[in-house]
Amino acid sequence: MMRIQINICTTFNPNYNEMNQKLFEQLQQEGLISDASFANIKIKQEHSLLSVHWEIKTFLYLGVLLLSGGFGILVYKNIDTIGHQMILLFIALICGGCFFYCFKNKQAFSIGKVLATNSLFDYILLLACCTFVIFIGYLQFQYEVFGNRYGLASLFPMVVLFFSAYYFDHLGVLSMAIVNLAGWLGITVTPISVLTANDFNNSRIIFTGLALGVLLITMAWATRKRKIKQHFELTYANFGTHILLISCLAAMFHFDAIYLLWFLLLAALVVYFYSKAMADKSFYFILITTLYAYIGISYIVFQLLDKMVGIDITILYLWFLYFIISGIGLIVFLMRTNKKIKAI
Amino acid sequence: MIAYSPTAIHNLFVREQAAEALGQQCLPQAEYEAILTRFPVIFYSPNLFIRIGLLILTLVISLFSFGIGVLLFKASSDTFLAGLAIFFALLAFAALEYMVKNNKHFRSGVDDALLWGAAGALFGGISYITKPDDLSNCILIFMIALYSTFRFADRLMSFVAFIALMGVVFFASIKLGDSVKTFLPFLIMGVTALVYFVVKRLKSFTDNHLYQQCLKIIPIASMMGFYAGGNYFIVREFSNELFNLHLAAGASIPFGWLFWALTLIIPVIYLGRGIQQRNGVEIRVGLLLMAAIVFTVRYYHAILAIEVWMSLGGVVLILTAFGLTRYLKSPKHGFTNIEFGSADAVANSQIESLIISSTFNSQPANIGGTKFGGGDFGGGGSSGEF
Numbered sequence: 001m002m003r004i005q006i007n008i009c010t011t012f013n014p015n016y017n018e019m020n021q022k023l024f025e026q027l028q029q030e031g032l033i034s035d036a037s038f039a040n041i042k043i044k045q046e047h048s049l050l051s052v053h054w055e056i057k058t059f060l061y062l063g064v065l066l067l068s069g070g071f072g073i074l075v076y077k078n079i080d081t082i083g084h085q086m087i088l089l090f091i092a093l094i095c096g097g098c099f100f101y102c103f104k105n106k107q108a109f110s111i112g113k114v115l116a117t118n119s120l121f122d123y124i125l126l127l128a129c130c131t132f133v134i135f136i137g138y139l140q141f142q143y144e145v146f147g148n149r150y151g152l153a154s155l156f157p158m159v160v161l162f163f164s165a166y167y168f169d170h171l172g173v174l175s176m177a178i179v180n181l182a183g184w185l186g187i188t189v190t191p192i193s194v195l196t197a198n199d200f201n202n203s204r205i206i207f208t209g210l211a212l213g214v215l216l217i218t219m220a221w222a223t224r225k226r227k228i229k230q231h232f233e234l235t236y237a238n239f240g241t242h243i244l245l246i247s248c249l250a251a252m253f254h255f256d257a258i259y260l261l262w263f264l265l266l267a268a269l270v271v272y273f274y275s276k277a278m279a280d281k282s283f284y285f286i287l288i289t290t291l292y293a294y295i296g297i298s299y300i301v302f303q304l305l306d307k308m309v310g311i312d313i314t315i316l317y318l319w320f321l322y323f324i325i326s327g328i329g330l331i332v333f334l335m336r337t338n339k340k341i342k343a344i
Numbered sequence: 345m346i347a348y349s350p351t352a353i354h355n356l357f358v359r360e361q362a363a364e365a366l367g368q369q370c371l372p373q374a375e376y377e378a379i380l381t382r383f384p385v386i387f388y389s390p391n392l393f394i395r396i397g398l399l400i401l402t403l404v405i406s407l408f409s410f411g412i413g414v415l416l417f418k419a420s421s422d423t424f425l426a427g428l429a430i431f432f433a434l435l436a437f438a439a440l441e442y443m444v445k446n447n448k449h450f451r452s453g454v455d456d457a458l459l460w461g462a463a464g465a466l467f468g469g470i471s472y473i474t475k476p477d478d479l480s481n482c483i484l485i486f487m488i489a490l491y492s493t494f495r496f497a498d499r500l501m502s503f504v505a506f507i508a509l510m511g512v513v514f515f516a517s518i519k520l521g522d523s524v525k526t527f528l529p530f531l532i533m534g535v536t537a538l539v540y541f542v543v544k545r546l547k548s549f550t551d552n553h554l555y556q557q558c559l560k561i562i563p564i565a566s567m568m569g570f571y572a573g574g575n576y577f578i579v580r581e582f583s584n585e586l587f588n589l590h591l592a593a594g595a596s597i598p599f600g601w602l603f604w605a606l607t608l609i610i611p612v613i614y615l616g617r618g619i620q621q622r623n624g625v626e627i628r629v630g631l632l633l634m635a636a637i638v639f640t641v642r643y644y645h646a647i648l649a650i651e652v653w654m655s656l657g658g659v660v661l662i663l664t665a666f667g668l669t670r671y672l673k674s675p676k677h678g679f680t681n682i683e684f685g686s687a688d689a690v691a692n693s694q695i696e697s698l699i700i701s702s703t704f705n706s707q708p709a710n711i712g713g714t715k716f717g718g719g720d721f722g723g724g725g726s727s728g729e730f
Contacts, residue, residue, distance in 0.1 A: 051682060052627075067659060
């Protein structure tokens with residue numbers, strides 16, 4: 001019984017993931033680290049701290065999500081008994097309270113990066129922005145404050161979102177603002193539903209997507225050039241690159257009479273994004289531009305094969321061979337690029 | 345036993361540890377660089393995104409090579425197809441060994457894809473030809489995954505092996521008859537506890553860093569499995585199926601109180617132990633299972649409407665976070681609210697912002713809906729709004 005208990009105690013010993021003292025002892029004996037460093041490590045280990053930063057963040061995220069969702073359903077179900085004015089007042093109170101807190105506790109504005117006091121601040125701002133959007137939507141739905149000018153009804157929250165993102169320095173609110181901007185123009189750009197919620201067979205959507213992509217890429221460029229909130233660049237560039245390249249591919253498939261022209265545009269964009277990614281050493285952008293380019297090239301190859309061979313069993317062989325050969329080629333390309341970036 | 349060079353993995357481990365020490369400002373730069381030269385890396389392990397790209401492409405190549413094989417042999421019968429799958433699986437395993445041995449691939453995407461593809465094809469082929477029952481299927485999966493775990497130290501494979509082992513216990517006890525079946529929850533709990541303690545023991549051996557990642561994931565899986573074994577919802581619904589109890593909606597199972605107690609107590613114990621010993625993993629598992637308590641209770645006792653629970657839960661979570669933020673303004677009892685590992689901080693905040701933008705509704709639905717449902721948008725480019 002005694003033995004089992006001892007075993008349980010040692011197996012529950014927690015500090016394995018941190019610095020391995022045995023290893024540093026060996027390194028010290030080999031003379032690779034000095035006695036002072038070893039003593040440092042030993043002290044650090046004895047006083048190691050466990051960060052619960054992301055746990056608290058998750059609490060806040062889930063809390064705000066559940067609360068706004070729960071309130072939404074509550075309001076929807078009880079609309080007959082509470083009355084519209086009361087509900088509007090309630091939403092306005094939450095929104096106003098949260099904004100009040102944010103204005104009171106904000107750091108001084110700067111065009112550089114401003115670190116929030118803590119993650120609580122970030123999520124209260126998020127709650128404020130969410131409730132503001134709901135408030136405007138409710139107002140328009142029930143009282144048609146903006147009349148038939150629906151554009152205005154979504155423009156207004158968008159402006160507030162962009163303002164809050166810049167004024168309080170919040171990436172999440174900036175993403176919401178970009179999603180809102182896209183929605184104002186009529187397309188969905190959230191990562192999960194960008195492909196499913198948009199009808200890319202509609203030439204209108206394609207051109208809007210292209211315009212939005214260009215706008216966002218320009219914003220990314222200006223953000224860096226003018227040094228205004230430079231850390232926002234990545235968010236703009238991420239949305240912009242995806243929407244631009246997806247729209248370009250969609251244009252290629254849709255206007256199939258002149259698909260080679262669209263392919264030229266795609267190629268030009270890919271070259272631009274690729275060289276930019278190389279300069280920034282961004283593996284992420286290299287991967288996505290490579291994959292978008294691969295889809296475009298494959299489409300061209302398929303079109304050519306179709307014209308040359310026609311529908312036959314040989315075309316299957318050629319397709320399969322194309323995927324194997326191009327796959328190997330792309331692997332070599334990615335590995336070389338990886339090496340090149342690491343060498344810079 | 346392991347395909348990758350153990351010294352090379354050890355070198356990686358030393359480098360990681362040294363980087364950690366450097367990051368915590370316990371090590372001067374000069375000593376860090378001395379360690380780097382003393383422990384070189386020979387592996388080819390590219391950046392995460394390149395790894396994802398290589399993984400996708402390797403899967404594409406494997407799939408279409410198989411397709412060419414099917415075309416060439418004009419595979420007519422399903423059995424022949426299954427045989428071909430086994431053949432390709434062996435080919436992929438050989439390619440994997442070659443890439444690891446000669447090209448020094450280590451978590452490069454290529455080796456991940458080849459391993460998963462080979463293991464999947466091997467299982468699919470054998471299982472299709474022999475048409476075994478559930479128990480034999482689980483044993484087969486367990487054997488393939490265990491081999492892959494030992495040979496390639498793959499996290500996912502070790503997890504699959506664990507799940508398959510649970511499957512083996514489950515189906516074996518059903519086969520053994522009612523007397524064993526009755527104790528199924530305790531059997532599951534016993535086996536998961538055993539796995540947990542064995543793996544924790546293994547971790548204390550000196551060369552544990554070879555299987556570092558597997559040894560991290562299995563304890564988490566077994567803690568979850570232990571809870572699942574005793575959870576009221578799982579026990580009740582499974583026994584209802586297995587024993588044909590035909591329980592009425594409100595009826596309980598024999599010893600229902602015991603499983604209710606386990607459902608409520610285990611997460612609290614995990615969380616308590618985690619806090620007491622400052623073990624981040626146990627804290628997270630405990631918190632996750634707290635949510636499982638809420639769902640289990642709510643499933644059988646619909647006391648309040650779901651939206652009330654959501655709102656209350658939201659308030660409780662925000663208040664807890666508020667309290668913790670206040671409490672941990674300066675570090676207390678070894679806990680802190682400061683974010684470590686600032687190298688990932690930029691990426692983390694980007695991912696966070698993407699999650700926020702896709703889960704929070706930033707566009708009032710009715711505004712957008714009215715606008716684009718109407719004639720405004722279908723006008724084929726004639727309106728001057730853009």
